[in-house]
Amino acid sequence: MPQLDLEKTLRRIKENQWALADIDWDAPGREMITEEQWPKLKAFMADLTWIEHIGARGFAAMAKKAPNDTLKEIYTWFHAEEQRHANAELALMQRWGMLEEGEIPEPNINLRLTIEWLDKYSDDMPLSVLGSVIPMLEVTLDGALCKFLLDEVKDPVCHEVFKKINADEARHLGVDFHVLEMMGHGPMYRLALESIATAINPKLLLGVAVYFPLLNRMRDNIVTMGLKEEKLYEAMAKFEKYGGETPEGRRNPWYQVMRLHGKWVIDRKNRFYHVPVDAAVKASNYIPKSWLPEVPSWVNKLTWHTTA
Amino acid sequence: MTIEIRKPAKALKGTTAARTTVHRSSSKSAAAKSGEHVYDTLIIGAGFAGLGTAIKLREAGVHNVAILERAAEVGGTWRDNQYPGAACDIPSNLYSFSFAPNPNWSRSYSGSQEILAYVHSLVNDFGLEKLIQYQQNVTRVELDDAQGLWMIHTDGGRVWKGKTVIMASGPLANASFPKIRGIENFKGKKIHSAQWDHDYDFTGKRVAVVGTGASAIQIIPELVKKVDKLKVFQRTPAWVMPRPDFSTSELSKKLFAKLPFTQKAIREALYWTHESMALAVIWSSPVTRLGERLGQAFLKSQVPDPWMRRQLKPDYKLGCKRILVSNDYYPALQKENCELITWPIANIVEQGIRTSEGIEHRVDCIVFATGFDVPKSGTPYPILGVGGRELAKEWQRGAQAYKSINVSGYPNLYIMFGPNSGPGHNSALVYMEQQIAYAVKGIRTILDSNLKMLDVKPDVQAKHNANIQKRLAKTNWNSGCKSWYLTEDGFNATMFPGFATQYAAQMSKFDVKAYRQVKADVTA
Numbered sequence: 001m002p003q004l005d006l007e008k009t010l011r012r013i014k015e016n017q018w019a020l021a022d023i024d025w026d027a028p029g030r031e032m033i034t035e036e037q038w039p040k041l042k043a044f045m046a047d048l049t050w051i052e053h054i055g056a057r058g059f060a061a062m063a064k065k066a067p068n069d070t071l072k073e074i075y076t077w078f079h080a081e082e083q084r085h086a087n088a089e090l091a092l093m094q095r096w097g098m099l100e101e102g103e104i105p106e107p108n109i110n111l112r113l114t115i116e117w118l119d120k121y122s123d124d125m126p127l128s129v130l131g132s133v134i135p136m137l138e139v140t141l142d143g144a145l146c147k148f149l150l151d152e153v154k155d156p157v158c159h160e161v162f163k164k165i166n167a168d169e170a171r172h173l174g175v176d177f178h179v180l181e182m183m184g185h186g187p188m189y190r191l192a193l194e195s196i197a198t199a200i201n202p203k204l205l206l207g208v209a210v211y212f213p214l215l216n217r218m219r220d221n222i223v224t225m226g227l228k229e230e231k232l233y234e235a236m237a238k239f240e241k242y243g244g245e246t247p248e249g250r251r252n253p254w255y256q257v258m259r260l261h262g263k264w265v266i267d268r269k270n271r272f273y274h275v276p277v278d279a280a281v282k283a284s285n286y287i288p289k290s291w292l293p294e295v296p297s298w299v300n301k302l303t304w305h306t307t308a
Numbered sequence: 309m310t311i312e313i314r315k316p317a318k319a320l321k322g323t324t325a326a327r328t329t330v331h332r333s334s335s336k337s338a339a340a341k342s343g344e345h346v347y348d349t350l351i352i353g354a355g356f357a358g359l360g361t362a363i364k365l366r367e368a369g370v371h372n373v374a375i376l377e378r379a380a381e382v383g384g385t386w387r388d389n390q391y392p393g394a395a396c397d398i399p400s401n402l403y404s405f406s407f408a409p410n411p412n413w414s415r416s417y418s419g420s421q422e423i424l425a426y427v428h429s430l431v432n433d434f435g436l437e438k439l440i441q442y443q444q445n446v447t448r449v450e451l452d453d454a455q456g457l458w459m460i461h462t463d464g465g466r467v468w469k470g471k472t473v474i475m476a477s478g479p480l481a482n483a484s485f486p487k488i489r490g491i492e493n494f495k496g497k498k499i500h501s502a503q504w505d506h507d508y509d510f511t512g513k514r515v516a517v518v519g520t521g522a523s524a525i526q527i528i529p530e531l532v533k534k535v536d537k538l539k540v541f542q543r544t545p546a547w548v549m550p551r552p553d554f555s556t557s558e559l560s561k562k563l564f565a566k567l568p569f570t571q572k573a574i575r576e577a578l579y580w581t582h583e584s585m586a587l588a589v590i591w592s593s594p595v596t597r598l599g600e601r602l603g604q605a606f607l608k609s610q611v612p613d614p615w616m617r618r619q620l621k622p623d624y625k626l627g628c629k630r631i632l633v634s635n636d637y638y639p640a641l642q643k644e645n646c647e648l649i650t651w652p653i654a655n656i657v658e659q660g661i662r663t664s665e666g667i668e669h670r671v672d673c674i675v676f677a678t679g680f681d682v683p684k685s686g687t688p689y690p691i692l693g694v695g696g697r698e699l700a701k702e703w704q705r706g707a708q709a710y711k712s713i714n715v716s717g718y719p720n721l722y723i724m725f726g727p728n729s730g731p732g733h734n735s736a737l738v739y740m741e742q743q744i745a746y747a748v749k750g751i752r753t754i755l756d757s758n759l760k761m762l763d764v765k766p767d768v769q770a771k772h773n774a775n776i777q778k779r780l781a782k783t784n785w786n787s788g789c790k791s792w793y794l795t796e797d798g799f800n801a802t803m804f805p806g807f808a809t810q811y812a813a814q815m816s817k818f819d820v821k822a823y824r825q826v827k828a829d830v831t832a
Contacts, residue, residue: 014489014654017654017655017662017664018666019654019662019666019667019668020666020667020668021662021668064623069790076652077652077664080651080652080663080664080665081664081665083651083665083666084664084665084666087665087666087667088666119614119615123618296614296615297613297614297615297616298615301665303667305667306666306667306668307659307660307667307668307669307670308667308668308669308670
């Protein structure tokens with residue numbers, strides 16, 4: 001993937017802003033959601049909204065770590081854009097009658113643990129880690145979920161919304177892979193040493209402990225909703241393809257870690273990976289809600305209201 | 309809005325009387341004799357700097373002076389900044405002229421109305437009224453090389469002639485609405501903090517404040533008391549420090565009036581306290597870290613929510629941008645009817661502000677507390693020097709001057725708060741008094757030696773600036789954050805890299821050898 005002109009990208013981001021008020025949420029088409037689809041779609045949209053929302057928090061942490069003002073500003077806009085996607089998806093749920101007045105769907109336990117980790121530790125993580133995990137999440141979960149949604153749902157408003165979301169995401173991925181490659185510059189020994197130093201950071205290990213089960217949980221949810229597992233894997237392959245397109249990208253140790261992990265996720269026969277991680281998913285179901293602290297206040301900023 | 313004009317204090321009067329002795333008579337120009345009046349000095353602006361210079365010029369015997377003021381009232385930035393809560397960040401005992409102490413300041417940090425009243429009292433006490441020409445908006449300042457006279461063009465086509473010019477129009481004089489996409493589409497009320505509309509009733513309104521700088525943090529606590537809903541749009545959080553603000557007791561007012569040395573001692577103490585702050589503000593030092601800890605502890609003590617604290621915590625070094633002081637800003641943001649919005653503004657529409665998280669924030673009024681158009685690379689009006697050279701063009705890549713006050717090629721022109729004269733830690737008036745003293749020495753030299761031109765040598769100016777920029781490179785202002793101190797290219801044409809005491813040392817010596825001197829034509 002060619003290197004981006006970040007200044008130009010920032011200009012484009014500013015020029016291509018849209019708001020929830022640009023969409024006619026009462027336009028015809030909501031009847032196209034079938035009764036059979038409705039409950040599955042509700043669970044699916046809730047997951048999707050939360051994925052966007054935690055992605056937003058990831059970008060907020062990256063803005064603090066950006067090596068220059070332009071990238072910092074880009075990440076600040078991306079933080080807001082992911083929030084906008086979450087808000088727009090909530091507005092779709094509202095349109096489809098999936099929300100009671102004032103209701104915000106509950107995140108599943110693995111998302112909830114991820115929120116906790118992001119809130120406590122993400123600001124302390126180096127850009128190399130966040131800059132590798134975020135593209136993986138965007139390509140796999142976000143990408144695959146959106147594709148599935150557009151294949152399954154005929155409501156034209158949904159298509160209109162996701163056309164806008166996908167245009168934003170294309171810019172996000174452009175920057176994601178640019179940064180992934182940027183982090184592959186420099187002597188190999190330095191990259192390796194820095195990665196090892198980061199990898200033994202207990203905060204990162206805790207992050208791994210919430211990230212691995214999250215991916216497996218989402219895989220299971222997707223399958224339950226009728227999405228073929230392969231679609232998720234196809235999306236994961238995109239990460240390998242785009243991230244590894246240039247020698248610099250491939251030299252980034254964190255790209256290699258994410259790629260390797262992707263292979264483990266895809267390979268259902270890899271019992272060394274899936275048995276403990278699936279067990280962790282199951283175990284997390286037993287975590288009592290009362291053990292978890294109150295959600296951070298940024299979580300309550302989600303809204304489907306177009307105006308405030 | 310009515311401005312209360314306070315009666316001048318006795319001590320102020322006493323000081324004035326003692327100092328307004330005429331030293332020398334002003335020279336009479338040839339042009340004046342011919343019926344076309346030529347002033348010894350034309351002063352642009354009747355704010356602190358303009359009035360202060362007029363006082364000191366007259367003390368030095370220069371009486372043939374006019375002050376050109378664009379408004380119908382004196383006061384400069386303090387006349388313009390009368391928004392609710394407007395006050396000075398520097399204690400009043402230091403933010404006043406040392407030669408005109410006021411024992412009656414009502415608070416340690418006075419509000420803008422009281423400061424404006426102090427400016428008015430200067431006019432009354434020092435009899436400056438007759439010098440001021442109101443509603444003379446300068447459009448062009450041009451040197452007539454042949455005569456060695458400055459021609460100042462004002463609105464309405466009038467031309468004022470002066471042998472010397474004091475440019476005291478102030479760095480914080482011009483304000484305009486920011487360039488936000490769609491700003492022209494907003495159908496509600498738009499107010500700039502520097503051009504407050506006192507007739508607009510905020511009661512029960514939905515109001516947005518754009519900006520969280522020095523003006524905003526004073527406006528917000530006042531507005532939140534009146535409005536139905538206040539939405540504060542922040543781009544970059546500032547370092548906010550506690551403000552040791554308290555009302556002055558009647559006893560200390562009496563003490564200051566009866567024993568002026570006590571007030572002088574307080575002023576000295578405040579001066580040195582602020583001087584010590586340079587160690588935290590100007591350069592990165594252990595004191596900077598200590599200041600940052602104080603700022604963080606203050607934030608933590610006032611804002612319990614961790615996410616809000618994260619939004620309000622600056623991620624740049626203390627001192628890199630202007631440090632703010634307020635005790636009621638953070639509490640105001642947490643009021644039920646107030647909301648802090650940190651999403652970038654996407655655009656402004658008919659009914660409000662759209663932020664990039666996709667929401668349209670509907671409001672009746674937008675207050676733009678977005679600061680001033682500080683000229684770092686241009687001039688507020690065209691200034692043409694020797695051979696028609698234009699200052700704005702020369703300053704395109706960043707303004708430069710000699711000792712912040714003279715520019716080579718623009719003889720006999722003295723710029724108050726010119727390039728690299730800005731204080732980050734001490735009272736602007738301390739710096740201003742040094743500039744005034746320097747300008748008076750220059751003007752006296754021109755008049756006494758009958759000079760047509762006293763023009764700083766280009767190599768002297770270049771050497772001075774090389775030194776200033778070298779010193780600036782080591783300061784917090786040049787440590788990487790964007791601020792109004794810097795041009796888009798990161799050039800610092802604004803701040804002085806040192807203590808106020810160092811600035812005073814720089815300005816104390818008027819070295820005539822640094823200047824090219826051209827004698828006036830004896831036959832003229």
